[in-house]
Amino acid sequence: MIEQKVWVLPGYMNSGEGHWQTRWERLHVGYERVRMPDWDHPVRDAWCRTLEAAVVASAGPVAFAAHSLGCLTVAFWAAQYASAGSLAKVTGALLVAVPDPAGPGFPRDAGGFAPVPMVALPFPSVVVASTDDPYGGIPFSQECAAAWGSRWREIGARGHINADSGLGDWDEGQQWLASLARGAAGG
Template sequence: MTAPTILLLPGWQNSDAPHWQSRWEAVHGDRRVEQHEWMRPLRGDWSARLEEEVLASPGPVALVAHSLGCILVAAWAAHSRNTPKVQAAFLVAPGDLEREDLRQMIPGWAPIVRQPLPFRALMIAASDDPYCSAERSRGLAQDWGARYHDAGPGGHLNGESGLGDWPAGRQLLNELLKEA
């Protein structure tokens, strides 16, 4: 099977230089899906950009999402006819955009699409994520048909979490792709 193109799907405000997604882009050559508007994300616009990137990829893709990027994967998969191109989705630290404080900051993303994803998926979440409780992360994983991996304490699993190149995460992604 052809190795998939790794599409990085950052969350709100993009992934900064110390973020593992930025490190994976630099170290592994993964491709970031650049959104037109990182500060005021619109679900339809973000879904359209993901659709463009999936269609532009010559072969299969793997979606590597963080935070709002996880919510994007679910929303996109519910409407796209191109989901067969997705080999797997690696979903890290989803944001709970149904929580009132986050819904105010990032309007237009609630309710979260909760139908099963049509491809293999793995969700990794920390037990102390300030943007989504472990219970909510587990519930989203179950709704999406994703296997759940508890990362233990680690906050939002972002640049502030000190993951660096996050080799343990890359190993989990590689295992997921072997399964797919």
């Protein structure tokens, strides 16, 4: 589908077997999970440096399929950690279920993810939100999308858009990610 590396960026505690990210990795050659240093005690600096190393190691263009804390990692990475060469490799980012670090459900053992950088991302992106996400509400995701220059998509009541959401292989999300790659290529 997409002829490039897709870095899969799960959030807090990783993405399990039924999660759309895990399913996508099984479906597509070239989709690979960025292995964060500590899934249960995320630290922004470590996660962003790990993402930078993954992008640097990529031979060609890359896209991101990020969920939850993975979205915040992309935003911080782009704003504060990425080299110009790394940024030039990125064709787009699918940013799903952006969590609000000021929200009551945000993991208190996640270090350094606030305040969220509210600056434009230097690559095409789509923010996807659910109307009943316990970790990030519609107003917060819309604010992030506007600040980041992202397209915004609302998919109804799907919780945290994870394995419990019943999305299966989530064809719509795959199409949005593919459209970012085509858009970056001028297609």
